[in-house]
Amino acid sequence: MVTENKDLKKALEGDIKAFQSLFSEFQPQLKSYLYRLLTDRNDTDDLTHDTFVKAFDKISTFKGNSEFKTWVFQIATNLAYDFLKKKRRWLPNAQDQAKSLAMSTEYIQQLFVMTNKTSNRGRYEVKEHIDFCFTCISKTLSIEEQIAIILKDIYAFSRTEIADILGKTEGVVKHLLFNGRKTMIEIFDNRCALINKNGACHQCTELAGIYNPKQTKQEELMKIKMVKSSEKESKEKLYQLRSDLVAAIDPLNSEGADMQDIIMQCTRLAINEIETIQN
Structure with a gap:
């Protein structure tokens, strides 16, 4: 009522x-x-x-x-x-394409440096790049899986509420969450160098070195529970730790929000979703 x-x-x-x-x-x-x-x-x-x-x-x-x-x-x-x-759905290697574009394009590199130096939201921290990575990987899912994952695991909506939002049954929502998490866990396990030494993506540590040159990378990484637990926890638990970290970040208002947005635009440019970066 x-x-x-x-x-x-x-x-x-x-x-x-x-x-x-x-x-x-x-x-x-x-x-x-x-x-x-x-x-x-x-x-x-x-x-x-x-x-x-x-x-x-x-x-x-x-x-x-x-x-x-x-x-x-x-x-x-x-x-x-x-x-x-x-x-179009994003491919798991979208971040690789963005990295290649940034490394080969001087004006994008200059945008990164300028944003980091002049914006009060241009600070880079590994945890915020993990947040960015979560968004990128979620965009490899179907739209309904992406919506269900973000509503449940980031914004703590109940399955009943998500069913109302999507116009689906709770059983369908449960299925969407199961499939979406399974796909994301597999991609993270294969790509994330923070939780798998054979992971393909090293952007978190590399970008940390660029924007925080005086910071000890390992010290910063070990502040993140997900990284500390990577060798002893299950893949499902690592996903939960990752989503908990992401849930605590507002991508529009964090200390690194402007930097994240530039990196996101670079990714979208690399996959031909936009024609130029606006700053």
Whole structure:
């Protein structure tokens, strides 16, 4: 049933200020979620705005069968889903392509250095690159798997809530989570040099050396629980530790948010998803 929340009652009556008050309570999380799906700040801003407009326009259809936040996330997810259907899935080697592009393109290297030196959100830390890596690998999944994984493992939505958001049964959501995690665990195990000495991806340690030259790499790495536990924990436990770390980071507002965005743009340029990097 619809709660006795005064703002919700007013919003249902068409009070846009009351609606805005409700929306603002979870807007930062909504934007962070959309950015992880879309990997573009402008697209994220656009879809957040579109979600606000559509949700307010459809407020009379909200019957209180779910939390208001869940209902709004459903609208945002539908918009993101339609947007993502036009895009190709990323390949697991997208980061390798980005690294090759960056190493061969002087202006991209200059963007990295300038962002690191001039932006108050240009700081680089390994944990934030792990967050970036999680987003990249999640984009190798089907759209529904990606949505389910991010909602459950990063934003702690329940399977029931995710079923409402996706318009699926809880059984289907359970299946999406199982398959999505299985794929991500396999990719991480084969690629991540932080948890597998034979891993193909060394970007975390290499970038740490570039942007924190005075920092002892091993000391920084050993601060990360996932790395310390890599030799004794199961693959499933390492995935959980990784997702716990990612859940604690807001990719739009962390100390390395601007650096992460430049690296993300470089990746998108490398896989031909965009034509240039905007800074």
